[in-house]
Amino acid sequence: MGKPVPVRFGILGCANIARKVSRAMNLAPNSTIVAIGSRSLEKAISFAKENGFPASAKAYGSYDAVLDDPDVDAVYIPLPTSLHVRWAVLAAQKKKHVLLDKPVALNVKELDLILEACESSGVQFMDATMWMHHPRTVKMKEFLSDPQKFRQVKAVHSVFSYVGGPEFLKNDIRVKPDLDALGALGDTGWYCTRAILWAADYQLPKTVTALPDAEFNEAGVILSCGASLRWEDGKIATFYCSFLANLTMDITILGTDGNLRVHDFVIPFQENNAPFYVTSNSRFVELSLGCDPSPGEHVIATELPQEALMVREFSSLVGSIKGLGSKPEKKWPEISRKTQVVLDAVKASIDKGFELVEVVF
Amino acid sequence: MGKPVPVRFGILGCANIARKVSRAMNLAPNSTIVAIGSRSLEKAISFAKENGFPASAKAYGSYDAVLDDPDVDAVYIPLPTSLHVRWAVLAAQKKKHVLLDKPVALNVKELDLILEACESSGVQFMDATMWMHHPRTVKMKEFLSDPQKFRQVKAVHSVFSYVGGPEFLKNDIRVKPDLDALGALGDTGWYCTRAILWAADYQLPKTVTALPDAEFNEAGVILSCGASLRWEDGKIATFYCSFLANLTMDITILGTDGNLRVHDFVIPFQENNAPFYVTSNSRFVELSLGCDPSPGEHVIATELPQEALMVREFSSLVGSIKGLGSKPEKKWPEISRKTQVVLDAVKASIDKGFELVEVVF
Structure with missing residues (x-):
């Protein structure tokens, strides 16, 4: 077996924590960054430059553009919690796997909308609890x-x-x-x-x-x-x-x-x-x-x-779904929901x- | 100034914890053991022997005998909590300073009887919280x-x-x-x-x-x-x-x-x-x-x-009361009561x- 095809990440927003997770995506052996979107294109461009993104990575002036990019397998969402339900649901609907920062939602009702969207699209959900x-x-x-x-x-x-x-x-x-x-x-x-x-x-x-x-x-x-x-x-x-x-x-x-x-x-x-x-x-x-x-x-x-081990684990699950037709691992949405x-x-x-x-x- | 006259302790009962505190009384520079009382004279005699009491220490077949001994300045009371109010009050009434094991009483009402007895007799009260x-x-x-x-x-x-x-x-x-x-x-x-x-x-x-x-x-x-x-x-x-x-x-x-x-x-x-x-x-x-x-x-x-530092502190306070006519230190009964x-x-x-x-x- 050769090296696995890396999971291609898009990032929604230029939150401070995304700097740490970008680095983790560069460190993990089975992931790569292909896109970042911000409400400001300029911010996206300089974020990519400052955080060692691959030269091929695209910078977008909106979150939607990331979700519409067919080269994006999975998104990391470090947006404020009140925006999670909107963007995580949309990402799942666009068949993007979802690595969602914590707290995952403002309440379990919101979280259920996200988890249902992920389940019906067959995409992996994981919260970004690194430890x-x-x-x-x-x-x-x-x-x-x-x-x-x-x-x-x-x-x-x-x-x-x-x-x-x-x-x-x-x-x-x-x-x-x-x-x-x-x-x-x-x-x-x-x-x-x-x-x-x-x-x-x-x-x-x-x-x-x-x-x-x-x-x-x-x-x-x-x-x-x-x-x-x-x-x-x-x-x-x-x-x-x-x-x-x-x-x-x-x-x-x-x-x-x-x-x-x-x-x-x-x-x-x-x-x-x-x-x-x-x-x-x-x-x-x-x-x-x-x-x-x-x-x-x-x-x-x-x-x-x-955080690189988190990215590696998430990418490994996504890789299995993409490459082998595996089902998403249910453990991760389950423990998010219980939390x-x-x-x-x-x-x-x-x-x-x-x-x-x-x-x- | 010469070495202080050691405070002369009597011990009520042969509780296991009294072994540790006896050792502490032997280690502390300003205290000595002069008596132990147990409901069983035999137990008192063997406790004294097994725990390195001075040869002059007296063994009694009752707690009363310890309280009636004029050579006893202070008593250490490691009896079960339900007996504290009876024996600590009696000890105070007989002008013995009281080092009382914890918990000091079953409730604050009982403790107040003890503290009032100590206060009206002018004796030092301290609970045996070693740390x-x-x-x-x-x-x-x-x-x-x-x-x-x-x-x-x-x-x-x-x-x-x-x-x-x-x-x-x-x-x-x-x-x-x-x-x-x-x-x-x-x-x-x-x-x-x-x-x-x-x-x-x-x-x-x-x-x-x-x-x-x-x-x-x-x-x-x-x-x-x-x-x-x-x-x-x-x-x-x-x-x-x-x-x-x-x-x-x-x-x-x-x-x-x-x-x-x-x-x-x-x-x-x-x-x-x-x-x-x-x-x-x-x-x-x-x-x-x-x-x-x-x-x-x-x-x-x-x-x-x-525990030897506890005995030393207690003995130092008792020594000041005996030798210099100082007042009992109020800090100790106060923090016992708050606890x-x-x-x-x-x-x-x-x-x-x-x-x-x-x-x-």
Whole structure:
């Protein structure tokens, strides 16, 4: 077998995050960039130039032009959340595979329009949650699945916060009610929610209760909030997400026989390797003068950064659909939907004054 | 000035934890053990022998005998919580200074009887929360108080869990409704609550809401639970305490400009030194390909184990009262009371079906 034919990407818009993902498309072995569209042709041209696009890549003065380009197999959509339903549905209708930035939608109703469009067109859907694709994530899951070292999840806590800063808090799309109405919940809370579902093997909680306070900007967009989640088996999770606290990216998972901690789960401190910390069967020593064992560090190297692995995985699925007539992988739309369902429940709980909300799938 | 006259301790009962604290009394430079009482004289005699008591130490077949011994300045009370109010009040009435194990009482009403007795007798009260006395605790507070490195607390999360095991879950006093009715909340939740109050400079939260599930044994004693706490300034805290999950002892504190993590706050992994981890002004690097700085480790050495430092601090206060006519230090009863007030609120929330409860001081 020869080298696979690379998946040909078009990009909708010149968002900052598209710089990172463009680089990932250049790094991944099975993808190439063929087009970028912006409302401003000039912006598209300079974005392509500044971000090392292949010379053959086309720059367009509209998103539609990208979707109408027959050379485009798949699109990456880093537009503000309020525009997702329109452009992701249109992309799917034009038979483009969809790599959609998170939060995928403003609510699950919108997301369902996107997922239905993808399904009826037979195109792959994936959200751009990069850490899912780091080899560390696989290794952490191996630990959590080990009946001797960890056994059963009892409690999960996750945090993703960073300091937006004055300019961000004034002008960023993530604090604008018409663009990213979910604010910190949609931006950083998305990752916390995903981490919790990932730890729970994507079992949905029965109930969600927002932590009894949240911070909002003048337009009512969430700047910080949190929630507790409860499963039928007694498992508990909590998370806290914020634009107002120092950069923190934690998952802490307590099991019956072990625990796991990671402090840079969203974006590893280093690009080429990433640590996590585990303990199993920890005990107080004689007279409780200490504890044993102390947490062990596992460092997982990666040849490609996690966003390139994401692009590679997405392109591999698209390649199979194109080349082998495979069906789209359902796992990815399913976990996007579950994540959105939990976010919606947290939002509903906040809107109801931090009341308990039943999670309905 | 010569060496201070050591404070002469009596111990009520032969609890396992009294072995550790006896060792601490031997290690501390300003204390000595003069008596132990047990309902069984034989047990008292062998406890004294096995735990390296001075040859002059007396063994008694009752707790009363210890309280009636004029050579006893202070008592350490490691009895089951349900017996605290009786014996701590009696000890205070007999003018003995009181080092009382945690949880200090079944509720704040009981604790107030103890604190009133101590106050009217002019004796020192302190609860035996050992980690408060580790030099690491001072260093961590210095970091939290640094306006450049940390600034303002936004969110705190604390965990203390360990696996009780079948024998513990069947027979330990901590799961018996007539002995330690607060179960895991009183035992491990005490530490979480204290950690949160410590991080909040002992400001009480306005409200407490138990996490929407808890586990109980057949007798209704809490085996695992948690809560969220809310302050007037928007600060949030969560904790999780359990007898059913692998040993975990975490405090995570998010500030506007920094964060702090510690993973062995209750009992350090090592007796002679203890680490904590901080970051300040963390940022994503260009293109968000990584983050900087990664958490820095601070290792704090201690010449004496934290329980000996506790005994030394308590003895120093008692020595000042005895020798210099000083007043008892009010800080210790105050923070005990605040801790108990929050525990009571969590218990009330659990009893009300995980409803929000106002904290009343």
